[in-house]
Amino acid sequence: MSLLYELYQEIIIDHSASPRNEGHLVPMTHFAEAYNATCGDELTLSLQVVDDRIKDVKFHAQGCSISKASGSMMTEKIKNMTIGEASEFSQKLQTILSSDHLNLLSEEAMGDLVALLGVKQFPMRIKCATLAWHALDHALINSLRSIS
Numbered sequence: 174m175s176l177l178y179e180l181y182q183e184i185i186i187d188h189s190a191s192p193r194n195e196g197h198l199v200p201m202t203h204f205a206e207a208y209n210a211t212c213g214d215e216l217t218l219s220l221q222v223v224d225d226r227i228k229d230v231k232f233h234a235q236g237c238s239i240s241k242a243s244g245s246m247m248t249e250k251i252k253n254m255t256i257g258e259a260s261e262f263s264q265k266l267q268t269i270l271s272s273d274h275l276n277l278l279s280e281e282a283m284g285d286l287v288a289l290l291g292v293k294q295f296p297m298r299i300k301c302a303t304l305a306w307h308a309l310d311h312a313l314i315n316s317l318r319s320i321s
């Protein structure tokens with residue numbers, strides 16, 4: 174195993190063992206749940222959006238360490254982003270994970286999320302890494318206010 178790969182593993186294990194922003198947000202303005210049938214991962218995501226900005230976010234995941242770690246890292250990354258920024262970041266990250274367009278986001282912009290690049294060696298697990306981001310996409314267009 175390469176040093177880089179070991180570093181990726183450490184980040185994934187750290188986030189899955191102690192997930193950041195774990196739980197359910199009350200009150201919340203946006204919500205989504207997502208399911209990855211390939212691995213059996215389940216994830217819920219709740220957001221508190223104020224004036225177009227994500228003021229708070231919590232997630233709850235049941236499943237493998239990659240889906241948990243991805244959710245944990247996502248909540249840290251998108252907090253305080255605008256809806257537009259979070260949506261754009263999500264699209265870029267998912268493109269990076271599912272294609273060879275690695276230059277869409279700088280290493281600095283990705284932060285801990287670079288660890289997900291290790292998953293690209295295991296195509297079956299890419300859905301585990303993108304599950305939280307699919308949930309985010311759904312949550313951002315699923316405002317509770319607009320349906321109440």
Ligand code: ZN
Pocket residue numbers: 209212213214236237238239240300301
């Ligand atoms: Zn999984």
